[in-house]
Amino acid sequence: MTLENTNKTKALIDDLKAVCANNGLGNSSSEFDIITQAFLYKYLNDKFTYQLKRVRPDLTEAENWQEELLEMDEDEYRLLELELETNAAFLYPRHLITNVFNSQNDNDFAKTLDDTLLDISQINNQIFSVTTGGGSKIQLFDRITEFVKDASLRDNFARAIINKLVDVNFEAIMEEGFDFFSTIFEYLIKDYNNDSGGKYAEYYTPQAVSKVMAAILVPKPTDNVTIYDPSAGSGTLLMHLAHAIGPRKCTVYSQDISQKSSNLLRLNLILNDLVHSIGNVIQGNTMTAPYHREHGKLRK
Structure with missing residues (x-):
């Protein structure tokens, strides 16, 4: 199927x-x-x-x-x-x-x-x-x-x-699970968001690299985790991390200067059962106006 x-x-x-x-x-x-x-x-x-x-x-x-x-x-x-x-x-x-x-x-x-x-x-x-x-x-x-x-x-x-x-x-x-939706998302945006330097390209973490990073960062199951990416792009790395943890066991926080990338991240969150984190998606410049803070400092 x-x-x-x-x-x-x-x-x-x-x-x-x-x-x-x-x-x-x-x-x-x-x-x-x-x-x-x-x-x-x-x-x-x-x-x-x-x-x-x-x-x-x-x-x-x-x-x-x-x-x-x-x-x-x-x-x-x-x-x-x-x-x-x-x-x-x-x-x-x-x-x-x-x-x-x-x-x-x-x-x-x-x-x-x-x-x-x-x-x-x-x-x-x-x-x-x-x-x-x-x-x-x-x-x-x-x-x-x-x-x-x-x-x-x-x-x-x-x-x-x-x-x-x-x-x-x-x-x-x-x-369907994460592997299906990550494949569909990649196909959906392949002409608009790639690492080949095309006219509308945005930098993003390739799927293979994201998968390895997620395996290193999440070596064993864990609960109630927050994930923060100050330059999230379309969210490929965030999705792999959330999949490794479990979408119901984590909350995503992100910021990115690109409105297009932020819209793509929202789509990614919807497809991967992370709607509860959409409110934490911020479109803006983390370098000059960091949004997500903890105790007066940039969130980690």
Whole structure:
């Protein structure tokens, strides 16, 4: 199943890149934002439905369970949030990809898609936002269709994106482990974050080196550990350390001057069951304005 899930997930990433290329955005800086945000929307959608089916099988076993969700009143639906784990975004029926897909023939569909992403960001802002050194919040999503400069093409671009997302189901990958998600993360960002000095490259610790460092730093199981990286990049080393310790047994603290790297680290934390640490991700310059301190000194 792992190989099948890997191939299916990589195929979606390739399909999203093809959509960008067909709309003149291939190999552009905005392609990175579109690919990572569309992928994250799909992952959060399926994570939510996966958890919902676990806690409320009576609700989701119906043939048209999405319609039943739509018929629930606000108070009843909000009670569902208390039953779900906190490592998933909370979505309303209007946010589900199937429901957005069903509205793709409406006017201004690009606006519908963008509004949906921003609404998800706002509702989940407290848990999923990255903080800047100045205290501002960087939300999960942007208006991704506005990267297409010709406004007349945005609706078709949005339809192409949503049609790719609705074609696959990621619920099966929720049981996959660190090795799977580290492989997918590396594939997702391979064209945008590498050590070959490309146009959009960021420095990062290669997977093989991170694995060795984690084995040295965590020689035996341990509990209640904090991990701090003052120049975290996309978080490859942090993820290996957290995997060696156990994601439920550690808390990650980080800072990095790059907003792109901080967004990648957030994605990495979401994929690797470390949502509880997103609030500790700081985008800023550790050299001139270190954020994480202990007893008046830089955290170690």
